[in-house]
Amino acid sequence: MKLSRRKFLKVTSGVVGGGVAAELGLLGVNTAAAAAKAGKVPIKTGRQVPSICPYCAVGCGQIVTVSDAGEIVDIQGNPDSPISQGTLCPKGAATFQLVKNEQRWTTVKYRAPGSDRWEEKPLDWAMHRIAELTKKTRDAHFNEFQELPDGKDGTVKKRVMNTYALASLGGATMDNEWNYLHQKLMHGLGVVYLENQARI
Amino acid sequence: MGSNMAECHPVAFRWPLKARTEHDAVLMHVDPRFTRTSAACDLHVPIRAGSDIAFLGAIINHVINSKRWNEDPFFREYVVNYTNAATLVNPEYKDTEELGGVFSGLAPNGKSYANASWSYQRNPAPPKGKAGLGPFSDLLLQQVPGRPKTDPTLEDPQCVFQIIKKHFARYTPDLVGRVCGCTPEQFLKVADTMLNNSGRDKTSNITYAVGWTQHTVGVQIIRAAAMLQALLGNIGRPGGGVLALRGHATIQGSTDIATLYHSLPAYLNMPDGRKNHETLKDFILTEGGPAATSYWGNYPKFAVSYFKAQYGAAATAENDYGYNYHPRITGDHSHMPMMLDMAAGKIKGFFVMGQNPAVGGQNARLQRKALAKLDWMVVRDYFETETAAFWRNSPEVISGELKPAEIKTEVFFLPAAAVAEMEGSFTNTQRLLQQHDKAADPPGDARSDSWFTYRLGKLLKEMYRDSPLDIDWGVKNLAWDYDPEAKEVAPWRIKDEPSAYRVLKEINGYTVADQKPLPTFANLKEDGSTACGAWIYTGVIPEEGKNNAARRKPDDWISPNWGFAWPANRHIMYNRASADREGKPWSEAKKLIYWDPAADSGTKDPAGNPVKGKWVAPSGEGIDFQPTKAPGFIGKDAALGFDWLSGNDAFIMRPDGKASLFVPAGLVDGPLPTHYEPYESPVKNPVYQQQVNPVAKVWQVNGNSYHAVADPKFPIVVSTYRVTEHHLSGTMSRWLPWLAELMPELFCEISPELAAEKGIKNAEYVTIQTARGEIQARALVTRRMKPFTIDGRKVHEIGIPWHWGWQGNAAGDVANDLSAMVGDPNVSIHEGKVFTCDIRAGRKGGRI
């Protein structure tokens, strides 16, 4: 038991893909050969930019390698990180494919009401249209006051300064800076249906 | 417990494994399923999903009645000094033991509690304190109540300790056997291991994840763990604590800087039309008042500085810093009611950014149908998510229930930049902020999320620029200037990304007059001279041009120079408790911070002599206490914040400075954890007459039907969960060929016993059904799942990962089509970890 545990640690503290290897290790598969081979894979060279894994909240360190042409060519574990010491799990190790992925959409798509297809649209057009819709919806459904329970079986007119016609649902792999800007804008507009993945 | 760390937080799991290999730590896994975590632990104890409070309550009962706990003076010293065990509770309080499973204060309709009877007994209020602290603080000071009454012998029948003792008395190893389905011996092994590995020289940790939050008693499960850890002296000390393993890169950040309906950034409450929040003064007194004798006594500074950050120069003392123009909530606007209101046609426009409710939302079918009621929706993501495509090819469109031609929703898909393509910070599950740098421009029209919100804000501000209306004041005067400096964008094609640095600086806070960043939240003011987006992050930009989130110097322990742990780079909260009452480390092995009476405090007494004594931390750990407050200091009665707290009040965010074994205020479902059955359960509550959490959030609406207790149509317990290779609804994983190939198809874990009963064969299809929906999956018949015997009855449990949807490279049915909308009453989190279903061999009808 002790020996296999030690081997497990050794494998997981190695290069990317440690998670899978670790699980195989736990199942009693000998991963030494695979680990040795992985160690010899040439690491792509280029400018190295420190980053953080976009998936879970462990916060493993990543190094993004950028070619001379400015292309992201590789994403690996950051050996300096005291959290992950260079390791990544299968998700973290696959981050490169999240960035470089043929199926990734890189243009704005628009679906008109009742339509059965997407159309491609310019970003600027979409931003203006979204801003117009936001304003229109907000202005048509803004509440300065509302009758609310007074705690004594009656109601009382209270200032609420909000709209129930707009809602926002965000993820939780989005920067702290975005969270700040977004809550600020939503509160500026009076949006109260403001939620994110943390509720789940 | 409540976590499958090896598979869901794999890299973090290296650390407990290392502790086991190098320090002989004992790892125990208490979980319904045998997982890879169980395989790597010394012990796995299977318990029925939703029975955690019975298990933890029984550990508490076992611990406080044990010889070791009663004889080792460590436990008593810790508990008497650092918890509210000695505090006396209102004689009106009635426990679940007396009232058939509910607490005193339950409303006649049984749907809500009034908490007056849970309050502390107090000494008379102090004479009114000296004014001059500030306009709001002076008023707060008038509200300071008398100190709570205590009995340090812990013998008074009304003291918290005696109440707890009675409350958990019936949580015995035998009861655990009946409720949880493990053996009393297995239970005792866990309880004794915790007890024997806690004390002066050793600490134990409890780690959990959404296996605990996703319940109608989620908050109370975590409370039970926190109580146990406080009773064992495991809080504020290295190796101790209750560690939440959170699931997303900055889910902590998105809670701290809340894009959540109920909260302003940094845990200030959202103004609420139902409360006395008419003016800024009312808001501060209502929200800051009850906690004014803790560090929350600085509420006026936090609140005023938030409004200054929000409205900039337009926020003045005369206009209440813009408070009147800020929105108020009026009810529960959280995810589930939001989607129900959308389904009812109340919501017209919807921003969905980095989320995929068509797959990830509870009762996902209902959530997809809600999208069809919108006028418009903006989706920002990398791929065409199920949410973006609901009008085109969702199961409801395929079945003809929804027709694209009749769906009026105008849909925008905006491509998002990847993390490597933008600069910003994440806050990980340890409260650690880490910066990620921008490595390349995003492709095409892909932009960062911040770009989208910033740009939208600019366009809207332009539209409202000349509005004279009060209702537009908030958006018109929003302080909205984060344009980058030329050098920040010089290397990039995209020149109009907002400056992440400027945003983080505002979050950090600055002095309005000279725009200089604040090094600490102790510098915040309530007179409008400081602006601060989220006070808990103050110190991340301690001076202009310096970003502590981007520090990258590791060491082999706390690594204080790696990133920035909020608050004030304190990695272990309440770490005053790592030293004893006199400020000495409990032991050499567990030394963290301590009082050094000889150290120069850096302050001078009124006569000008240097004052000796301060708290020190050789590791560089931040000190979560007033740095020069001596251990023997007696707090002042008529005072706020730190001035009220004494030298042994380690829990500085609690109004009495003590860990709350009993919670007098702040929870809506009772002051103590109590075993209730999940909202859908195959058994009657074996502990109390009260079946479920009486105040659980339920939504009795069309399309969200619930199963009855012990419903013969739905006799099987089901848990949803995640696998290593996928992330959430799969948007960030099912499109990646590597990950799709590693974990290609939806499956359902089934015990051999259940498979035999139902004629199910491994790897063949099964259909799982609830009142909400029906899905098919491959059967994974495995001894990892075992039926439980609960109160003499056999109960089967199955498990289904919820990552699949119809889009992407690895497609499959949506597990959340099965789940119901029902939630924890404190936080509105759903109960996806346990509900009931039925299962049969074969594919679902009508679809190949």
Ligand code: SF4
């Ligand atoms: S590499 Fe894996 S464990 Fe580490 S942060 Fe990413 S998803 Fe989490």
